Amino acid sequence: MVQKRAAILEVLRNSQGxxxxxxxxxxxxxxxxxxxxxxxxxNLHALTNDGYIRHIKTATGxxxxxxxxxxxxxxxxVNCGKLIDADLGDLAAHLRERADIPVLSYDLILHTVCxxxxxxxxxxxx
Amino acid sequence: MVQKRAAILEVLRNSQGxxxxxxxxxxxxxxxxxxxxxxxxxNLHALTNDGYIRHIKTATGxxxxxxxxxxxxxxxxVNCGKLIDADLGDLAAHLRERADIPVLSYDLILHTVCxxxxxxxxxxxx
DNA sequence: CCTCCTTTTAGAATTGTTCTAAAAAGAGTA
DNA sequence: TACTCTTTTTAGAACAATTCTAAAAGGAGG
Numbered sequence: 001m002v003q004k005r006a007a008i009l010e011v012l013r014n015s016q017g018x019x020x021x022x023x024x025x026x027x028x029x030x031x032x033x034x035x036x037x038x039x040x041x042x043n044l045h046a047l048t049n050d051g052y053i054r055h056i057k058t059a060t061g062x063x064x065x066x067x068x069x070x071x072x073x074x075x076x077x078v079n080c081g082k083l084i085d086a087d088l089g090d091l092a093a094h095l096r097e098r099a100d101i102p103v104l105s106y107d108l109i110l111h112t113v114c115x116x117x118x119x120x121x122x123x124x125x126x
Numbered sequence: 127m128v129q130k131r132a133a134i135l136e137v138l139r140n141s142q143g144x145x146x147x148x149x150x151x152x153x154x155x156x157x158x159x160x161x162x163x164x165x166x167x168x169n170l171h172a173l174t175n176d177g178y179i180r181h182i183k184t185a186t187g188x189x190x191x192x193x194x195x196x197x198x199x200x201x202x203x204v205n206c207g208k209l210i211d212a213d214l215g216d217l218a219a220h221l222r223e224r225a226d227i228p229v230l231s232y233d234l235i236l237h238t239v240c241x242x243x244x245x246x247x248x249x250x251x252x
Numbered sequence: 253c254c255t256c257c258t259t260t261t262a263g264a265a266t267t268g269t270t271c272t273a274a275a276a277a278g279a280g281t282a
Numbered sequence: 283t284a285c286t287c288t289t290t291t292t293a294g295a296a297c298a299a300t301t302c303t304a305a306a307a308g309g310a311g312g
Binding site: 057061086106113 | 183184185186187189201204210212213214215217220221224225226227228229230231232233234235236237238239240241244
């Protein structure tokens with residue numbers, strides 16, 4: 001059994017959902033203090049390949065890893081930078097139906113204000 | 127009049143559509159041999175801000191610049207790496223209508239096999 | 253204990269982009 | 283032409299997330 005791989009998966013599963021590599025690294029390091037970032041990347045790739053997690057690439061260069069491997073959409077909060085799940089129905093079907101070219105796959109990131117920030121104190125009430 | 131900015135815009139407008147910064151750099155350099163990559167980025171940002179062109183960020187880290195500033199979708203050919211336009215109807219409206227969260231904007235890149243590659247010699251006919 | 257294969261480590265390398273500070277270029281005024 | 287002010291350009295360093303490389307460590311089976 002691969003302990004460190006399991007620990008990385010555990011950390012992700014115990015999180016609210018979507019973490020970046022460096023945050024995973026920081027958390028796993030508490031249990032394995034001499035772990036190195038490359039190990040995190042190694043195992044995240046392996047876990048992604050094996051279908052345990054999902055790798056979400058963003059245009060900002062900071063990728064997220066999702067504990068839920070089944071396909072669904074994501075949104076980035078423009079206020080706090082958190083990645084959250086978005087429900088868009090069967091978007092893949094819609095895209096394949098409407099597109100004038102074959103759609104093998106796609107990368108989509110919505111930009112939103114997440115519920116936490118919307119309820120928060122960042123509204124311009126003077 | 128800003129000559130180099132105009133030259134960069136010209137190069138983009140004379141292209142088939144979507145270029146990366148380093149390709150623009152290579153082309154403009156033929157006319158201004160001592161130009162520097164930072165100047166290309168400076169002017170691409172300025173042209174984007176002024177609405178002349180469009181900046182398309184990809185998850186692969188290699189951004190494209192589009193001579194057509196009006197909103198439309200894009201697809202990346204998995205075979206040749208070219209970025210092409212895609213017609214998906216009014217996707218923005220569809221997303222806003224279906225999403226369970228506010229949609230301020232979005233980044234979408236389809237993955238496809240472009241017509242050129244589809245007609246080409248890369249089909250596995252033995 | 254040996255051998256083989258996988259995982260991990262340490263640190264350098266990569267890549268596209270951004271930043272910084274100094275030099276150069278223009279525009280307007282006298 | 284000379285002076286000032288602002289914008290643009292240059293050169294090269296810095297950055298940040300990720301990937302790579304080669305060596306070391308670990309574990310399983312015989």
